Amino acid sequence: MVSGRRTRNLFDPGQTGPYRLSRSRLESFRRCARCFYLDRRLGVDQVSGPPFLLNSATDTLLKKEFDVYRRDQSPHPLMAAHAVDAVPFQHPDLETWRENFQGVRHLHQATNLLITGAVDDVWVTPTGHLIVVDYKSTCARKTPTLEGPWKQAYKRQLEVYQWLLRHNGFQVSDTGYFVYVNADTNRDGFHGSLEFATHLLKHVGSDAWVEGTIRAAHACLMDDAPPRATKECAWCAYREAAQLVGM
Numbered sequence: 656m657v658s659g660r661r662t663r664n665l666f667d668p669g670q671t672g673p674y675r676l677s678r679s680r681l682e683s684f685r686r687c688a689r690c691f692y693l694d695r696r697l698g699v700d701q702v703s704g705p706p707f708l709l710n711s712a713t714d715t716l717l718k719k720e721f722d723v724y725r726r727d728q729s730p731h732p733l734m735a736a737h738a739v740d741a742v743p744f745q746h747p748d749l750e751t752w753r754e755n756f757q758g759v760r761h762l763h764q765a766t767n768l769l770i771t772g773a774v775d776d777v778w779v780t781p782t783g784h785l786i787v788v789d790y791k792s793t794c795a796r797k798t799p800t801l802e803g804p805w806k807q808a809y810k811r812q813l814e815v816y817q818w819l820l821r822h823n824g825f826q827v828s829d830t831g832y833f834v835y836v837n838a839d840t841n842r843d844g845f846h847g848s849l850e851f852a853t854h855l856l857k858h859v860g861s862d863a864w865v866e867g868t869i870r871a872a873h874a875c876l877m878d879d880a881p882p883r884a885t886k887e888c889a890w891c892a893y894r895e896a897a898q899l900v901g902m
Contacts, residue, residue: 661698666876673762676872678772678815681865682808684872687888691872692881701890713792713836713851714775718753721776733834734778737855741786744779752777761822766873774816780828787816787831787860792851794838801833801856809833810858818862831858 666674676695684691694700724731725743734741746752752759758773776788789812793799801810813831820827836851875882884891 661700663698665698666695668877673767673769674876675769675771676869677758678770678812678819681770681815681868681872682811684875685811685868687885687891688875688882689884690888690890692875692878695876696881707792710792714790717790717834717836718776733853733855739778739786739832739855741778741780744777744785746777749777759816759819759823761819763869766869768869768873770815770819770869772812772815772819776834777820778832782826784826784828785820786828787813787820789813789816789831789833791833791835792838793835794840796840799835799837799854799856801858810860811864813858814860814862815865817860818865821862829859829861831860832856833858 664675680691680695683694690701721731721743725745728742728745730739730742751757752774755773756771758771760769760771762769774787775790778786778788780786789809791799791809800806813833817827817829817831833856835854835856837854839850839852842850884895886892
């Protein structure tokens with residue numbers, strides 16, 4: 656075995672059982688089909704960075720906060736301030752939906768891919784339509800927005816969750832929200848705590864792209880050879896440079 660190559664959770668074109676493909680891996684395919692193939696077929700993933708533990712901490716605390724209003728079936732003040740006519744959704748599977756490596760699941764019958772995605776929160780309107788909500792954390796001088804190239808991935812993330820919930824039989828609103836918290840660095844010191852301003856950003860999503868992307872990702876995995884490298888992918892450029900110097 657080549658050093659660093661993973662041997663578990665690889666896609667086998669001859670397998671008969673479902674193959675789990677997470678929302679994040681679907682996004683990886685959109686970024687670079689070659690890197691996706693090397694990871695899922697050959698076990699050669701990109702080098703991962705350190706975990707964003709502060710982001711995880713804000714996610715955990717936001718979940719606890721919204722869960723108080725979930726128990727009471729009342730709107731969170733942020734929802735009321737933005738005139739969102741909804742309350743946090745109560746469902747027995749919510750904790751599973753939130754769990755990494757579990758999440759909301761749907762078996763795509765045409766490809767036998769089990770698509771999964773872990774949501775942060777779900778709200779529900781008086782008409783029974785679910786609203787997908789994602790938590791984001793940052794530290795920026797400007798008020799957070801959904802503009803910018805990398806923010807498109809955030810929007811697709813929310814749209815996959817909408818697609819998953821729809822395929823689990825729920826009525827889902829096209830409108831979703833990002834609860835975006837921004838750390839304040841204008842204070843005179845740390846003093847043992849960070850203060851965040853909380854923003855609610857609206858996104859009207861469309862999951863029309865998801866079906867085609869799943870089929871394209873499956874076709875990629877079924878191929879006998881990886882796709883060609885693209886000029887836009889920094890990882891592909893790095894791998895080619897490493898080969899040239901004999902690394």
